[in-house]
Amino acid sequence: MPLPHPQTVVDASSACEELPSAGPFTTEERNAVYRAIESRRDVRDEFLASPIDAAVLKRLLAAAHAAPSVGLSQPWSFILVREAETKRRVADIFRRRNAEAAAMFEGERARDYRLLKLEGIEKAPLNICVVCDRTRGGPVVLGRTHQRDVDIYSAVCAVQNFWLAARAEGVGVGWVSIFEPDDLRPVFDLPEHVMVVAYLCVGHVDRLHDRPELEARRWAARLPLGEVVSDERWGAGSSLFER
Amino acid sequence: MPLPHPQTVVDASSACEELPSAGPFTTEERNAVYRAIESRRDVRDEFLASPIDAAVLKRLLAAAHAAPSVGLSQPWSFILVREAETKRRVADIFRRRNAEAAAMFEGERARDYRLLKLEGIEKAPLNICVVCDRTRGGPVVLGRTHQRDVDIYSAVCAVQNFWLAARAEGVGVGWVSIFEPDDLRPVFDLPEHVMVVAYLCVGHVDRLHDRPELEARRWAARLPLGEVVSDERWGAGSSLFER
Numbered sequence: 174m175p176l177p178h179p180q181t182v183v184d185a186s187s188a189c190e191e192l193p194s195a196g197p198f199t200t201e202e203r204n205a206v207y208r209a210i211e212s213r214r215d216v217r218d219e220f221l222a223s224p225i226d227a228a229v230l231k232r233l234l235a236a237a238h239a240a241p242s243v244g245l246s247q248p249w250s251f252i253l254v255r256e257a258e259t260k261r262r263v264a265d266i267f268r269r270r271n272a273e274a275a276a277m278f279e280g281e282r283a284r285d286y287r288l289l290k291l292e293g294i295e296k297a298p299l300n301i302c303v304v305c306d307r308t309r310g311g312p313v314v315l316g317r318t319h320q321r322d323v324d325i326y327s328a329v330c331a332v333q334n335f336w337l338a339a340r341a342e343g344v345g346v347g348w349v350s351i352f353e354p355d356d357l358r359p360v361f362d363l364p365e366h367v368m369v370v371a372y373l374c375v376g377h378v379d380r381l382h383d384r385p386e387l388e389a390r391r392w393a394a395r396l397p398l399g400e401v402v403s404d405e406r407w408g409a410g411s412s413l414f415e416r
Numbered sequence: 417m418p419l420p421h422p423q424t425v426v427d428a429s430s431a432c433e434e435l436p437s438a439g440p441f442t443t444e445e446r447n448a449v450y451r452a453i454e455s456r457r458d459v460r461d462e463f464l465a466s467p468i469d470a471a472v473l474k475r476l477l478a479a480a481h482a483a484p485s486v487g488l489s490q491p492w493s494f495i496l497v498r499e500a501e502t503k504r505r506v507a508d509i510f511r512r513r514n515a516e517a518a519a520m521f522e523g524e525r526a527r528d529y530r531l532l533k534l535e536g537i538e539k540a541p542l543n544i545c546v547v548c549d550r551t552r553g554g555p556v557v558l559g560r561t562h563q564r565d566v567d568i569y570s571a572v573c574a575v576q577n578f579w580l581a582a583r584a585e586g587v588g589v590g591w592v593s594i595f596e597p598d599d600l601r602p603v604f605d606l607p608e609h610v611m612v613v614a615y616l617c618v619g620h621v622d623r624l625h626d627r628p629e630l631e632a633r634r635w636a637a638r639l640p641l642g643e644v645v646s647d648e649r650w651g652a653g654s655s656l657f658e659r
Contacts, residue, residue: 192462192623192624192625192626193623193624193626194622194623195455195586195621195622195623195624196586196622197584197585197586198448198451198452198583198584198585198586201444201445201448202444202447202448202451202584203448203584203585204445205441205444205445205446205448205449206448206449206452206580206581206583206584207475207479207581207584208441208445209441209449210479210482210577210580210581211479211482212438213482213484215484219435227656230656231641231656232450234641234645234656235641236450236453236454238639238641238644239453239454239456240576241456241458241576241579241591243593244630244635244636245628245630245631245635245636245637245638246636247638247639247644249644250644250645250646250650251644251645251646252646252647252648252649252650253645253646253647253648253654253656254648255647255648256648259648270561270562273561273562274558274561274562277556277561278556286558289558291558291559304650310636313520313521315517315529315532315534315630315635316534316593316594317593318513318516318517318520318594319513319516319517319593319594319595319596320593320595320596320597322565322568323593325565325569326568326569326572326613326614329569329572329573329576330572330573330575330576332573333483333484333572333573333576333577334453334576334580336484337449337453337577337580338449338450338453340441340449341440341441341445341446341449341450342440342441342446343438343439343440343441348484350486350559350560350562350563350566351559351561351562352562352563353562353563354563361648361649361650362649362650362651363650364650367650370569371569378438379437379438379439380435380436380437380438381435381436381438382435383435383436385488387487387488387558388488392487392488392558393487393488393489393553394488395488395490396481396490398474398477398478398481401481401490401492401493401494402477402493402494402496403493403494403495403496404495404496404498405495405496405497405498405499405502405604406495406604406605407493407495407547407604407605407606407607407610408605411496413470413473413474413477413496
């Protein structure tokens with residue numbers, strides 16, 4: 174599905190279009206954005222059975238579709254999965270791959286891994302298979318000339334938009350990555366040029382963990398922000414976070 | 417930087433932790449989240465010279481650091497670039513790669529491509545090189561056992577969090593992807609296991625395009641939402657968008 178190539182490009186120096194003013198949000202608006210970012214969780218078990226209203230789902234999909242995309246190629250597509258038989262097939266694939274995954278850990282970590290619930294495929298009323306059409310935008314895409322995978326990055330931005338909007342709507346999202354992307358190809362009749370980027374479990378929630386579940390369950394710890402920021406060079410540390 | 421492996425994992429069935437209630441936001445809060453998502457732009461030319469306050473920048477970086485990450489591996493790092501000489505080196509790399517990119521288009525598209533301004537590297541007061549440490553989280557990362565690149569996807573989610581928070585703060589962000597990731601390796605002393613994911617131009621803005629700049633300049637058109645959604649299978653169309 175190449176994009177139409179419309180008329181003539183408007184020169185960057187042209188004044189033919191207005192640039193509306195766009196300063197900071199009000200404090201209340203800004204706090205709401207941060208609230209979504211900070212309270213978003215990867216949900217595995219808290220899904221309610223109630224279906225998602227069509228109007229809400231359209232808003233969430235529109236939020237995803239408003240993501241940045243390389244060369245405005247919009248390479249994402251969203252396959253909405255509600256059929257029990259399809260979810261069961263995906264859950265079976267997950268279980269087989271998750272057994273392989275568990276075997277990659279050793280000792281206590283292997284035992285601990287098996288205690289974790291890592292998906293809500295059948296519990297969530299809606300699953301979404303987010304795919305990237307690697308031909309969208311035509312054979313040469315602006316901004317993708319030197320990094321072949323930035324179309325996939327665009328689809329990931331769409332996932333994150335969806336996730337944050339969902340938090341604001343009281344809808345939980347869990348991202349399942351424990352299978353090979355090609356495992357899902359026959360399930361969704363995906364042609365060669367279409368690649369699975371994310372498999373999402375989606376449903377209303379009325380309770381959420383107040384910190385990342387893997388932290389709450391002591392699987393891993395959050396890093397201090399100062400450890401992932403540096404000035405000018407890799408590993409230099411940052412004067413923003415003086416210790 | 418492997419994560420610490422803390423004590424014993426808490427069983428998923430354990431009631432040892434509270435799950436605070438977490439329903440939908442108020443209408444005003446929800447609208448603020450959608451406003452950030454819908455009015456976010458990829459900024460190339462509207463940057464003001466004023467520096468970003470340290471408190472604002474810390475909030476933006478904390479938003480990025482709150483992104484979902486596979487196995488809570490938090491594989492991202494943010495290199496803050498303010499030195500003019502470093503920006504000049506990056507801009508030189510961009511110009512060389514952009515000339516190559518322009519040559520990949522044909523006829524009118526090639527001419528049009530050259531009219532587009534595609535970066536604000538030297539105009540933006542701050543640049544951020546967002547990298548992914550592919551060893552973070554240790555040799556086996558939960559959720560990355562069957563998809564090697566999901567650590568990169570985590571770093572992309574961090575970029576999108578940063579971008580949306582920046583919109584709420586009146587800060588513009590532009591993602592430059594027109595170089596090979598390895599072009600930047602010597603500029604930032606990146607070791608082999610650290611990969612460039614995104615190069616961001618960051619600065620305050622007081623005006624923004626009201627639609628994607630590539631649409632406003634007639635390079636590409638936005639797709640109707642219904643064309644990127646389908647039910648159950650690839651290409652099936654969706655009853656959500658009956659035509």
